[in-house]
Structure formats: structure tokens, C-alpha cells
Amino acid sequence: MKRILTAAQMKQADRNTIETMGVPSLVLMERAALSCVEELQNGTWDTGKVLAVCGPGNNGGDGAAIARILKTKGVDAELFCLGNPEKYSEGMRAQKKIAENYGVREVKNPDFREYTVIIDAIFGIGVSRPLAGEYRRAVEAICASGVPVLAVDIPSGIHTDTGEVLDAAVKARATVTFACAKPGLLFDPGKRYAGEVLVRDIGIGFDAGEEETPWYGSVEKEDLDRFLTRTPMGNKGTFGKVLVLAGSGAMCGAAVLCARAVLASGAGMVKVVTEERNRTPLFCALPEAMADFWKEDEPLPEEALLQDLAWADAVVAGPGLSKSRTAKELLVFTVQHTEVPLVLDADALNLIAEDAEILSGCRAEKILTPHVGELARLLHMTIAECQRDPAGSAGRAAEKYQACCVRKDSVTVTAEEGREQYYINTSGSSALATAGSGDVLAGITGAFAAKRQCEKNEKKISLAKTAALAAYAHGKAGEAAEEKSSASYVTASEIIRGLQSI
Ligand SMILES: NC(=O)C1=CN([C@@H]2O[C@H](COP(=O)(O)OP(=O)(O)OC[C@H]3O[C@@H](n4cnc5c(N)ncnc54)[C@H](O)[C@@H]3O)[C@@H](O)[C@H]2O)[C@@H](O)CC1
Ligand SMILES: Nc1ncnc2c1ncn2[C@@H]1O[C@H](COP(=O)(O)OP(=O)(O)O)[C@@H](O)[C@H]1O
Ligand SMILES: [K+]
Numbered sequence: 299m300k301r302i303l304t305a306a307q308m309k310q311a312d313r314n315t316i317e318t319m320g321v322p323s324l325v326l327m328e329r330a331a332l333s334c335v336e337e338l339q340n341g342t343w344d345t346g347k348v349l350a351v352c353g354p355g356n357n358g359g360d361g362a363a364i365a366r367i368l369k370t371k372g373v374d375a376e377l378f379c380l381g382n383p384e385k386y387s388e389g390m391r392a393q394k395k396i397a398e399n400y401g402v403r404e405v406k407n408p409d410f411r412e413y414t415v416i417i418d419a420i421f422g423i424g425v426s427r428p429l430a431g432e433y434r435r436a437v438e439a440i441c442a443s444g445v446p447v448l449a450v451d452i453p454s455g456i457h458t459d460t461g462e463v464l465d466a467a468v469k470a471r472a473t474v475t476f477a478c479a480k481p482g483l484l485f486d487p488g489k490r491y492a493g494e495v496l497v498r499d500i501g502i503g504f505d506a507g508e509e510e511t512p513w514y515g516s517v518e519k520e521d522l523d524r525f526l527t528r529t530p531m532g533n534k535g536t537f538g539k540v541l542v543l544a545g546s547g548a549m550c551g552a553a554v555l556c557a558r559a560v561l562a563s564g565a566g567m568v569k570v571v572t573e574e575r576n577r578t579p580l581f582c583a584l585p586e587a588m589a590d591f592w593k594e595d596e597p598l599p600e601e602a603l604l605q606d607l608a609w610a611d612a613v614v615a616g617p618g619l620s621k622s623r624t625a626k627e628l629l630v631f632t633v634q635h636t637e638v639p640l641v642l643d644a645d646a647l648n649l650i651a652e653d654a655e656i657l658s659g660c661r662a663e664k665i666l667t668p669h670v671g672e673l674a675r676l677l678h679m680t681i682a683e684c685q686r687d688p689a690g691s692a693g694r695a696a697e698k699y700q701a702c703c704v705r706k707d708s709v710t711v712t713a714e715e716g717r718e719q720y721y722i723n724t725s726g727s728s729a730l731a732t733a734g735s736g737d738v739l740a741g742i743t744g745a746f747a748a749k750r751q752c753e754k755n756e757k758k759i760s761l762a763k764t765a766a767l768a769a770y771a772h773g774k775a776g777e778a779a780e781e782k783s784s785a786s787y788v789t790a791s792e793i794i795r796g797l798q799s800i
Contacts, residue, residue, distance in 0.1 A: 349405070351419060377404045416448075458482045485709050538611045543629075550579045558583075610638055615642055616644040629649055663702075668706065676695050711723070
């Protein structure tokens with residue numbers, strides 16, 4: 299599990315390290331600069347001629363220190379400083395003076411194309427408004443030069459907390475960021491500007507940021523491995539039983555993909571409740587599944603459904619379900635009679651968006667897995683509004699529907715109701731953008747929720763973390779599938795197979 303700090307939390311952590319722990323600010327800056335120099339000297343950068351472009355704050359101070367350290371190592375490194383010298387931060391003023399003392403040349407009107415590397419040290423976590431004037435011109439010229447850029451802490455012009463571009467931003471090959479990642483380096487579009495994100499320890503004390511909200515974190519491979527550990531004494535009944543309500547007459551594939559993903563994610567058993575016309579294709583495609591069937595415009599098989607719901611450790615409802623009258627009746631019946639975690643996806647979400655009353659009286663813990671279009675419908679907002687604020691929109695849905703919300707997008711965010719707590723997913727790629735991929739995620743989420751349900755209380759992680767682990771596994775499975783061919787050729791079935799290679 300990795301903690302991610304906002305700009306305010308990071309500043310607090312810096313302050314805590316300096317004021318409470320007694321580490322001088324210049325020591326932190328030196329360590330920050332050394333970690334960037336180490337990256338530049340790892341053999342993958344051509345350090346023939348380096349330009350550090352420095353802003354007026356401490357990010358600029360880092361840049362000046364990097365140029366000076368490179369110079370002492372025999373590198374041809376120069377400085378280009380922006381902003382009014384009278385407004386420099388103390389750190390920037392000190393570092394610029396030291397760089398001068400070491401003979402680092404300051405250039406006034408550089409041709410960026412003459413350099414082999416540009417250090418972007420214009421703004422870090424202190425950026426506070428859209429870039430204009432000389433800052434914007436410099437950023438645009440850096441981008442136009444095509445020279446590889448190493449960004450210090452965060453690419454200049456990217457909003458630290460949201461990843462938004464503040465009118466203009468530097469596109470980096472890599473970003474060395476200090477202490478921990480920032481949300482803006484993981485959310486789009488900031489993620490695409492940051493390039494490879496390298497988190498480096500510079501000795502920051504974290505305590506100050508710990509209790510602050512919002513809380514951001516990301517799950518890691520070790521968290522997934524720990525969660526998936528199986529007891530050798532277990533059996534198919536103790537690893538989780540999942541009921542999948544999916545597939546209308548025209549959408550058998552969604553039920554098959556979802557149920558197959560359930561079994562491929564460690565659940566012991568799966569039972570599918572689907573429309574009668576899917577009977578033969580379902581059993582042909584997935585002999586491992588049990589099933590019950592309903593018929594369009596006929597009464598629901600309520601007795602069988604009640605038994606199925608009592609059997610399950612988790613329920614997934616929605617993939618390919620359709621919005622027919624009978625599908626809605628099935629959803630309402632399920633919501634009213636489910637007591638185990640309930641994963642609501644696709645058409646279940648579309649039905650709920652049209653009639654929020656469907657959820658009234660629901661006793662189950664819920665996980666909603668909307669893509670941004672479905673989220674916009676659930677919140678009665680525009681897609682653009684939901685895209686602008688990834689964490690906030692996920693949190694709003696979690697509050698509105700008293701659920702855990704997995705907001706699916708190029709960067710998936712999981713929010714928990716009742717707390718400003720967000721998991722930012724770090725796995726996956728455009729390989730996941732393929733028909734049926736969401737059905738696979740719903741299946742993985744159902745399997746994980748069922749496994750959690752079978753854990754003893756003291757070992758239980760939160761439902762939101764469980765959902766975040768599912769999104770992480772889905773992304774890793776997509777990456778594994780992509781490795782075998784390329785993102786364009788990956789299908790949902792291959793994402794399921796990819797689960798075996800995580
Ligand atoms: N001692 C510390 O606090 C440490 C700070 N570090 C570095 O310092 C950075 C944070 O430093 P600061 O808080 O000084 O912030 P920044 O250096 O990111 O920038 C803040 C300065 O830029 C100005 N500014 C912000 N947005 C602007 C805009 N759009 N146009 C024009 N001017 C703008 C502000 O008025 C302020 O003068 C970190 O990102 C990191 O690189 C590291 O050296 C680690 C230690
Ligand atoms: N560009 C992308 N990068 C990473 N993940 C993506 C990208 N586009 C889509 N995804 C992921 O792919 C999945 C698509 O789900 P969804 O839209 O519900 O698919 P479907 O309805 O076809 O089953 C989501 O998990 C989403 O996060
Ligand atoms: K920067």
C-alpha cells in the first residue's frame with residue numbers, strides 16, 4: 299500500500315521535517331537534487347549539455363542545486379532562471395548563489411534545442427495558478443524543442459492534486475518526485491505529462507500528513523498477493539461463492555465473461571442467473587458454471603432466486619442484463635433480498651440512474667462500478683464534469699448511493715462512502731478499452747468481495763480496498779495480455795487469461 303500526498307499534505311510533511319525533526323531545508327533540497335542527479339547519471343540520459351530551468355520557488359532551488367552538482371561532476375550544466383529575483387524563495391536565493399560560486403553559467407535567452415537534457419524546475423507543488431507570460435513561453439519552448447526533460451517533483455504546470463494542465467505544462471520523459479507520489483502524477487492528464495514517475499526518499503517525516511483528509515493511496519502487487527493467499531485446508535465452498543445476474547437474451551457473452559472472470563480470480567464456485575435463451579450457449583462456453591434461468595415477461599423464479607441469494611457470498615448484478623421490465627424486477631428483487639456484498643455494474647447502474655428508489659431498503663454493502671458515462675448518469679452531471687474531478691465525482695456517487703464507487707476510466711479511482719478516502723489505480727493501459735472488459739472487472743470484483751466475505755473478521759480488509767485490489771488485478775491482467783501482442787489486439791477473454799500471469 300502506498301500513500302499519496304496532496305500539495306497541502308506534502309507541505310505540512312516538509313514543515314514537520316524541518317521544524318519538528320530539525321532537518322535544515324537546504325539538507326532536504328540537497329538530497330532532492332542528489333536523487334535527480336543519480337537518475338540523470340544512470341546511463342540512459344545524454345548529459346552532454348544540460349540546462350536547468352528554474353522558477354522563483356524551492357523547486358527552482360532544486361534545479362540550481364542539480365546544475366551545481368552536475369558541474370562538480372564535470373558535466374556542462376547551465377542555469378536559466380525565471381521570475382523576479384526579489385521574489386525568490388530563500389532556498390532558491392541560496393542555491394542560485396552557491397551555483398554561481400561553483401561557476402555555473404547563467405544564460406539569459408537560451409535556445410533550448412542546443413541542450414541534450416532540460417531540467418524542469420520551474421514550479422513544483424507550489425504552483426498556484428495558470429501559467430502565463432515568461433513561464434508559459436518557457437514551457438512552450440521546452441515542449442517545442444523536443445529535448446528530453448527530467449521534471450523535478452512534478453512537471454511544471456500540472457496541478458498537484460488533480461493532474462489538470464494549468465493552461466500549459468512541461469511534457470517530461472521522467473519525473474523524480476520526493477517522498478511519495480502526488481495525485482496529479484497519477485491522474486490524467488498529469489500522468490501523461492510526467493512520463494516515468496520515480497519516487498525518491500529524501501528523509502521527509504510523514505506524521506503531519508497522516509491524519510489529514512482527503513486520504514489517497516494506491517494498492518500494490520504485495521497487497522494483491524497477500525489478499526489472494528489461500529489456506530491449504532480450504533475448499534471450493536470456503537474460497538467464495540459468487541452469484542452472477544447477467545445476460546439478457548441478446549447478451550449471453552456478458553454473463554459468460556463475468557462468470558469466467560469470477561472463477562479465474564480465485565472464487566470456488568459461480569452460479570449464473572440469466573435469461574432462458576442463454577441456457578445452451580452458457581453451458582457450452584462455461585461448463586464450470588451452475589445456472590438458473592428467468593424468462594422475459596414471465597414471473598420471476600422467486601423460490602430459486604431466494605435459495606441462490608442465500609447460497610452466495612457475494613452477488614454481481616448488471617452485465618448485459620438489459621433494462622427490460624423483467625430485468626428491472628429481477629434487480630429490485632435481488633437488491634431487496636441480498637445480505638452479502640452486492641456489485642452493481644452496467645445495466646443495473648443504468649436502471650438505478652433512472653430510478654434511485656431501486657436501492658431503497660437495500661441491506662447489503664454495495665460496490666458500484668460505473669464507467670464515466672454511467673457515473674454521469676448516476677450523478678445527473680455531464681461526462682466532462684465527472685472527468686474534471688476524478689476523486690470528487692467518485693466520492694459524490696459513493697455518498698449519494700451509500701456505496702463504494704469504482705469510477706472506471708483510463709485511471710480508475712475507488713471511493714468509499716462516509717470518508718474522504720480514495721484509491722488511485724496504477725495498473726492497466728488502453729488494452730483494457732475493449733468490449734466486455736467491464737464485465738471482467740465486475741467478475742473479479744465479485745470474486746474478491748466473496749473471498750473477503752469468507753475471511754475471519756480480524757483479517758478482513760475494507761470493502762473499498764477489496765474493490766481497489768480488483769481494479770488493480772484487472773489492470774495487471776490487461777498489461778499481461780498486452781505483453782503477448784499489443785494493446786490493439788487484446789480482447790476481454792485475453793484479459794481473463796492474463797490473470798494467470800500477474
Ligand atoms: N524545504 C522544502 O520545503 C523542500 C522543497 N522542495 C522543493 O520545493 C518545491 C516546493 O517549493 P515552493 O513551495 O517554493 O513552490 P514552487 O517552487 O513550486 O513555486 C512556488 C513559487 O512560484 C510562484 N508561483 C506559483 N504558481 C505560479 C504561476 N502560475 N505563475 C507565476 N508564479 C507562480 C509562487 O508565488 C511561489 O513564489 C517542491 O516541489 C520541491 O521541488 C524540495 O527541495 C524538498 C524540500
Ligand atoms: N485508456 C484506458 N486505459 C486504462 N484502462 C482503461 C482505458 N479505457 C478503459 N479502461 C478500463 O477498461 C474497462 C472498461 O469497462 P467498461 O467501459 O465497463 O467496458 P464494457 O462495457 O465494454 O465491458 C474499465 O475498467 C476501464 O477502467
Ligand atoms: K517541476
